[in-house]
Every structure is written in structure tokens, then in C-alpha cells.
Amino acid sequence: MNDTTTRLRTLPPAFASELAEASFNHGYRRHTGQADGWLYFASDINVPGEIGLAVADGGAAWFLAVSHPGVAAELGASAATPVPNGMRAAFGFAEQRALRDALHRAYVLATTLPTLPLHEFEAAVAGLGDTEADRITRVRIGQDHFRRALMTYWEGRCPLTGITEPALLRASHIVPWAACASDAERLDVHNGLLLAAHWDAAFDAGLVTFDNDGAALFSPTLGDASRAALGVPPLLTLVDGHRAKLAWHRARYGFEVTPR
Structure with missing residues (x-):
């Protein structure tokens, strides 16, 4: 074959x-x-x-x-x-x-995958200026493009919970929008995870992250009830682009990864 x-x-x-x-x-x-x-x-x-x-x-x-x-x-x-x-x-x-x-x-x-979402975003904002209103519009358009790209990449499903209801899914930036060095990084589908709302909240707050194998890591500050509610998720399927961004996320929130 x-x-x-x-x-x-x-x-x-x-x-x-x-x-x-x-x-x-x-x-x-x-x-x-x-x-x-x-x-x-x-x-x-x-x-x-x-x-x-x-x-x-x-x-x-x-x-x-x-x-x-x-x-x-x-x-x-x-x-x-x-x-x-x-x-x-x-x-x-x-x-x-x-x-x-x-x-x-x-x-x-x-x-x-890069760089099609970036090119589509650049075309969508080409007529905007640099006023405060334009900058707000630019961010909104960019986040809309990013969400659509993540919905497609992850095929409309949270990989941790299996939830497929769009209203319950969040386009989670790994490196936040404001911390990104460029629009290319902001629109990079590898800089995001499609997560159910409760996982997105925990991830955004630095209460959970993921190691290079896709295993969830939990902060010791996460309460027992919240930890139980999150459950035991499956491994995320990651590529090198995700791993580089997740290394940034772990460092930001002080996670230490023990070699397996």
C-alpha cells in the first residue's frame, strides 16, 4: 500500500x-x-x-x-x-x-494553517485607519477570523470534552492577543485551542495548561471541586507549533514539567 x-x-x-x-x-x-x-x-x-x-x-x-x-x-x-x-x-x-x-x-x-487566515484578515481590514474605533474594529475582525479558523481546525469540537455546541466553545489564545508580537502570531491556528467554556476559563486564568504530550497539568491552587468538575481529559493532539506556544504558557504561570 x-x-x-x-x-x-x-x-x-x-x-x-x-x-x-x-x-x-x-x-x-x-x-x-x-x-x-x-x-x-x-x-x-x-x-x-x-x-x-x-x-x-x-x-x-x-x-x-x-x-x-x-x-x-x-x-x-x-x-x-x-x-x-x-x-x-x-x-x-x-x-x-x-x-x-x-x-x-x-x-x-x-x-x-498559516498563512491563509492571516491573509484573509489582512484583506478584511485593509480599509481601516488608525483611529480608536478602527483599532477596536480590527481586533474584533481578527478575533472573529481566529475563531472561525479554530472551529474549522478542531472540526467544531472541544478535544477535551467532546462538546460541539458552538455557544459553549471558546477560541482560546495560548499567547494572548495583546501579548502577541504580530498579526501573524495572533492569527496562527497553532496559537489556539478550541475549548469548552469552563476549560477556557481555567486555561486563561493559568489554572490548567498542557505538556508537550498533550496531558493536562493542574495548578496546585485549583480547588478540589473545580478539579473534579474538569475531570480527566484525554491527551490533546499537538504539533510543534502548539508545543512552542504552550511552553510560553507554562512559563508564564509557573508550571514545572517533570520528564516522563
């Missing part, structure tokens, strides 16, 4: 149609070419990156290649080689359903 050299050099119409449908249904709706058994697609809106799709062994192996470096780093699927020209990474799947799930996640990542 991980050897893309066995892909079909000439795709039968049925397979080509299935791959095109999968691509279209997951946001990559512009066909950009075909070469060496790969079909290539891109978004027809302002979403960066191109993908390639291929199939082998009569449908026993399916392949996805991506050009977006962030998507390549975070997709979390089984790597396949060789990688087609122009792509950053390739991944193999035993079932078409798994390929479709990866396509969905690839599109989610491409729409939220």
Missing part, C-alpha cells in the same frame, strides 16, 4: 470518476492535470496547495499526494514513496473511505 510505483499508469474511467468525485466532494474542484497515473486537483477558491490522487491493484490501494508543506506535516497518515514531482508528501490507504477521510482533513488543514 505504501509503494506508489504500483499505481495504475492509465486510470480506467470508473476509477478516474471515483477519484474526481472524491476530490470534488472534499473541496478540490479544479482538475489541474494528469501524469503517470496521478490525477491532480486544486481548490477553485482561495485555498492554497494542490493534491494528487491515484489508485493501484484494482482498488486495493489508494494514494493521496499533497503540495502544502503544513498539510504534509500534519496529515498523520501512512507515508508512501516515491512522491510525485511537485508534491511535498504522499500517503497510502487500503480503503477508499480512508482516502476520503484524509482528503477531508487535508482540505481542513489547508484552509486553517
Whole structure:
């Protein structure tokens, strides 16, 4: 499954149609070419990156290649080689359903990873000046963009509680908006967690944080009743961008991490 050299050099119409449908249904709706058994697609809106799709062994192996470096780093699927020209990474799947799930996640990542949210924010505030009202508006717009990006990245679900009700979810900056060095840092999806309101309040107050493995750390000042109400959360799925920001958060609130 991980050897893309066995892909079909000439795709039968049925397979080509299935791959095109999968691509279209997951946001990559512009066909950009075909070469060496790969079909290539891109978004027809302002979403960066191109993908390639291929199939082998009569449908026993399916392949996805991506050009977006962030998507390549975070997709979390089984790597396949060789990688087609122009792509950053390739991944193999035993079932078409798994390929479709990866396509969905690839599109989610491409729409939220740096620097697309920043570019969309900059376009939205391009006409603002430097009055107090303009600065307030700029912050509101930025926080709205950040929340939308986090809602998409975390797929509308608090990873600690499973809560999906939007009114109960908060876009939690790790490094707070005012403490960020730039708009790029403020709009970086890795500088945020999508948390249920009570977890957001505890995190923002420095009563909880997370280690590099995604395990919750609790302040000794957190009361027993509050600690019990928060429960025992699962590990957060983190990437290096999150870890760098969480190191700042731990240092700010005086958490010490004991090596595992």
C-alpha cells in the first residue's frame, strides 16, 4: 500500500470518476492535470496547495499526494514513496473511505494553517485607519477570523470534552492577543485551542495548561471541586507549533514539567 510505483499508469474511467468525485466532494474542484497515473486537483477558491490522487491493484490501494508543506506535516497518515514531482508528501490507504477521510482533513488543514487566515484578515481590514474605533474594529475582525479558523481546525469540537455546541466553545489564545508580537502570531491556528467554556476559563486564568504530550497539568491552587468538575481529559493532539506556544504558557504561570 505504501509503494506508489504500483499505481495504475492509465486510470480506467470508473476509477478516474471515483477519484474526481472524491476530490470534488472534499473541496478540490479544479482538475489541474494528469501524469503517470496521478490525477491532480486544486481548490477553485482561495485555498492554497494542490493534491494528487491515484489508485493501484484494482482498488486495493489508494494514494493521496499533497503540495502544502503544513498539510504534509500534519496529515498523520501512512507515508508512501516515491512522491510525485511537485508534491511535498504522499500517503497510502487500503480503503477508499480512508482516502476520503484524509482528503477531508487535508482540505481542513489547508484552509486553517498559516498563512491563509492571516491573509484573509489582512484583506478584511485593509480599509481601516488608525483611529480608536478602527483599532477596536480590527481586533474584533481578527478575533472573529481566529475563531472561525479554530472551529474549522478542531472540526467544531472541544478535544477535551467532546462538546460541539458552538455557544459553549471558546477560541482560546495560548499567547494572548495583546501579548502577541504580530498579526501573524495572533492569527496562527497553532496559537489556539478550541475549548469548552469552563476549560477556557481555567486555561486563561493559568489554572490548567498542557505538556508537550498533550496531558493536562493542574495548578496546585485549583480547588478540589473545580478539579473534579474538569475531570480527566484525554491527551490533546499537538504539533510543534502548539508545543512552542504552550511552553510560553507554562512559563508564564509557573508550571514545572517533570520528564516522563
